Amino acid sequence: MNNDTNVKFRLNNSELWGGLIGLALGGFVVWSGLKLKLGTINDPGSGFVLFYTGILMCLFSAAIIYAALTEGGPTLGSRWENTRWTKPLLVIVCLIAFSFALNPLGFLLSAIPLMLLLLRVVDPVRWPLAIPIAVLVPLGMWWVLKRLLLIQLPSGMFEIG
Amino acid sequence: MDTLINVAHGFGVALQPVNLVYCFIGVFIGTLVGVLPGIGPISAMSLLLPITLSGTPESGIIMMAGIYYGSMYGGSTTSILVNIPGEAASVVTCIDGHQMAKQGRAGPALGISAFGSFIAGTFALVALMLVAPKLASVAIAFGPAEYFSLMVLGLVVLTFLTQGSMAKALLMACIGVVLGVVGLDSITAQPRLTFGRVELIDGIGLVPVVMGLFGVAEVLLNTEQAIKRDIINAKITNLLPSKEDWKISAGPMARGTIMGFFLGILPGGGAVVASFGSYALEKRLSKTPERFGKGAIEGVAGPEAANNAAAGGAFIPLMTLGIPPNVVMALLLGAFVIHGLQPGPLMITQNPGLFWGIVASMYIGNLMLLVLNLPMIGMWVQLLKLPYNILFPLIILFTIIGVYCSSNNVFDVYVMIAFGIIGYFMRKLGYEPAPLVLAFVLGPMLENNLRKSLILSQGDLMTFIERPISAVCLAFAVVLLIGPLLPVLRRKREMVALDEGA
Numbered sequence: 113m114n115n116d117t118n119v120k121f122r123l124n125n126s127e128l129w130g131g132l133i134g135l136a137l138g139g140f141v142v143w144s145g146l147k148l149k150l151g152t153i154n155d156p157g158s159g160f161v162l163f164y165t166g167i168l169m170c171l172f173s174a175a176i177i178y179a180a181l182t183e184g185g186p187t188l189g190s191r192w193e194n195t196r197w198t199k200p201l202l203v204i205v206c207l208i209a210f211s212f213a214l215n216p217l218g219f220l221l222s223a224i225p226l227m228l229l230l231l232r233v234v235d236p237v238r239w240p241l242a243i244p245i246a247v248l249v250p251l252g253m254w255w256v257l258k259r260l261l262l263i264q265l266p267s268g269m270f271e272i273g
Numbered sequence: 274m275d276t277l278i279n280v281a282h283g284f285g286v287a288l289q290p291v292n293l294v295y296c297f298i299g300v301f302i303g304t305l306v307g308v309l310p311g312i313g314p315i316s317a318m319s320l321l322l323p324i325t326l327s328g329t330p331e332s333g334i335i336m337m338a339g340i341y342y343g344s345m346y347g348g349s350t351t352s353i354l355v356n357i358p359g360e361a362a363s364v365v366t367c368i369d370g371h372q373m374a375k376q377g378r379a380g381p382a383l384g385i386s387a388f389g390s391f392i393a394g395t396f397a398l399v400a401l402m403l404v405a406p407k408l409a410s411v412a413i414a415f416g417p418a419e420y421f422s423l424m425v426l427g428l429v430v431l432t433f434l435t436q437g438s439m440a441k442a443l444l445m446a447c448i449g450v451v452l453g454v455v456g457l458d459s460i461t462a463q464p465r466l467t468f469g470r471v472e473l474i475d476g477i478g479l480v481p482v483v484m485g486l487f488g489v490a491e492v493l494l495n496t497e498q499a500i501k502r503d504i505i506n507a508k509i510t511n512l513l514p515s516k517e518d519w520k521i522s523a524g525p526m527a528r529g530t531i532m533g534f535f536l537g538i539l540p541g542g543g544a545v546v547a548s549f550g551s552y553a554l555e556k557r558l559s560k561t562p563e564r565f566g567k568g569a570i571e572g573v574a575g576p577e578a579a580n581n582a583a584a585g586g587a588f589i590p591l592m593t594l595g596i597p598p599n600v601v602m603a604l605l606l607g608a609f610v611i612h613g614l615q616p617g618p619l620m621i622t623q624n625p626g627l628f629w630g631i632v633a634s635m636y637i638g639n640l641m642l643l644v645l646n647l648p649m650i651g652m653w654v655q656l657l658k659l660p661y662n663i664l665f666p667l668i669i670l671f672t673i674i675g676v677y678c679s680s681n682n683v684f685d686v687y688v689m690i691a692f693g694i695i696g697y698f699m700r701k702l703g704y705e706p707a708p709l710v711l712a713f714v715l716g717p718m719l720e721n722n723l724r725k726s727l728i729l730s731q732g733d734l735m736t737f738i739e740r741p742i743s744a745v746c747l748a749f750a751v752v753l754l755i756g757p758l759l760p761v762l763r764r765k766r767e768m769v770a771l772d773e774g775a
Contacts, residue, residue, distance in 0.1 A: 130702045134444050141451050148465055153732035158458040158465055161720040162451065169447045175440040191701045195497040200697060203496055207489070207669070207690045215683055223670060230666035234496045237662055249667065253674055263678055 127185030131176035138169030202233045218268025223250040276402060283629025287637055292335055292630065295328060299336035300638045303343020304645050307363070308351050308653045309664065314344035316491060318604045319483035320671055322611070323679035330612035331627055335634040337608050341601050342394060342584045342635065345544060346642045349386040349577055350653050353379060362544035362580040365552040369565065369572030376568050380511035385522050385570055386577040387646040388514070393530040393578035394639045397585020400534055401592075402632055405621065409593040412618035417725040418736050422746035423596055424719045428712055429750040430539065431599065434546060435705045439757045442708045445699075449709035452477055453716020460724060472684040479607045480679040481689035482713060483600075486706040488672040489693025492665045494700055509654065512647050518570050525555045525575030533579030537586025539598065544580035544587070551579035585635070591616055592628060596715070600707050603714040 151157025325333025456476030
């Protein structure tokens with residue numbers, strides 16, 4: 113890691129942000145534990161383990177933050193340096209869109225466009241190959257699940273599948 | 274004599290046609306995922322976890338186990354021919370295996386790797402057969418305090434061996450425990466962290482979490498880089514190693530086997546650590562260490578034997594104590610639980626058919642793997658040419674279908690996608706998912722045993738110190754926790770710390 117990416121006392125230090133997220137999560141777990149009641153040491157309650165795990169999370173996060181402040185760490189941007197960062201971003205967008213479409217459209221109507229997008233957006237597969245794969249694989253899977261394994265995939269508002 | 278009768282009983286189970294088919298499917302898929310870079314045994318096992326529901330417990334577990342040890346065989350093929358490890362335990366095999374292939378010795382490299390794996394795998398099974406029942410009889414005396422301390426030790430060892438900062442690994446383990454206890458409290462039946470969602474009352478499913486963190490996140494990471502493959506195109510001949518090759522490799526194989534087996538048993542240890550350990554040992558013992566990295570056959574034989582022996586050894590803590598020593602075994606525990614079975618000291622006596630059937634199937638699986646990996650090597654080489662841009666959308670689709678089928682619930686698909694995205698960012702920021710998954714599986718058991726031991730001891734924390742096994746486990750855990758503060762131990766940790774999840 114070079115000196116440009118290994119920075120101290122900077123807000124875009126990725127280690128610092130990781131630690132802060134951990135600290136926030138730890139705080140939430142401690143609060144949840146307290147809300148669920150700790151019980152006593154003779155008879156620990158539902159929140160007992162959560163509370164102490166939350167405290168440990170805060171301690172480990174504090175150690176990460178301390179290391180980030182004293183030793184520095186790579187910037188957020190450097191984590192994606194020399195990578196094709198737009199590609200995973202596109203896949204994430206496709207997956208989120210799919211998760212929204214799955215219930216209303218059903219498996220087939222959401223999986224076929226998902227496959228087509230995935231085949232085309234990262235390292236584009238030629239259309240004559242991408243289209244048959246995108247259509248036939250989800251169809252084949254749907255047929256195996258529905259006809260052979262008797263598993264009903266979501267059929268959506270159009271009742272397709 | 275008893276052992277022989279049990280083994281015969283096990284073969285009776287394993288040789289049933291349906292179990293043979295499941296065993297073959299397991300080792301075939303294991304070899305396949307071992308060969309294909311970008312998908313490892315963890316992703317494959319999580320993908321196939323729901324399928325185990327369709328058969329008997331024996332069939333399901335036999336298949337899952339087959340995937341694990343099968344991937345150890347398959348991983349070496351990619352390492353030798355493409356210089357990309359098919360899975361994490363084969364990283365070391367790349368160093369000398371690929372050099373041998375470049376020198377026109379791909380055949381002997383693949384051959385010694387397959388034979389080494391077979392011999393080590395078989396030894397590990399014999400040892401498993403002999404050690405497991407003895408350990409199980411001792412483990413019956415374990416109380417909640419011992420179980421709690423053992424689980425703590427397992428988690429600490431895994432965090433110690435995880436790549437990068439130990440504080441990050443420990444934070445991941447804590448998050449895993451928290452995620453593991455989501456749902457109804459098993460003692461008070463109070464819902465915890467369910468946010469009013471009915472789907473979370475039974476807790477978060479293991480399948481969506483693992484598929485997200487390992488399957489989807491792995492795909493997202495792989496799409497960042499254009500995967501370049503330097504495939505050896507020459508025809509692979511002379512798969513049988515020469516007399517000289519055997520002579521040089523015998524010692525490394527024997528040492529790798531023994532070392533791998535014991536490292537496999539240790540909580541948190543496993544195939545990855547074993548293969549690196551064996552390579553380092555052979556290099557140190559060699560009279561010509563300068564040959565290492567330039568195509569030394571010992572550098573292939575030792576680590577390959579070690580990672581297969583470790584795969585066998587890792588079954589011991591799971592089968593005898595019910596404690597998974599690594600993430601792969603945690604998934605196997607998930608498969609047991611799906612079938613309503615709890616591995617542990619009583620399993621061997623209460624379910625002898627299951628235990629001995631699995632052990633016997635591993636012998637058969639090892640033989641199948643020898644056939645799959647030597648005469649059929651050409652098929653795997655062809656498979657290596659499958660472009661990743663076609664493979665990864667298929668992996669995504671299979672994970673979606675796999676998760677949905679495990680629960681017939683769209684909510685689990687959302688959970689998987691969420692964990693996939695979280696897992697991707699975690700890896701980018703240097704947070705390894707392996708401690709999280711192991712803690713997620715152990716979390717409920719850990720909590721139960723802690724609360725039980727506190728109730729039984731009427732709140733006396735000394736119960737963890739006064740019981741010798743518990744005290745030893747906790748002492749080791751403390752040493753490992755404070756160890757990284759000492760420069761010597763920190764350097765040692767950095768040497769062995771590995772990406773278990775790859």
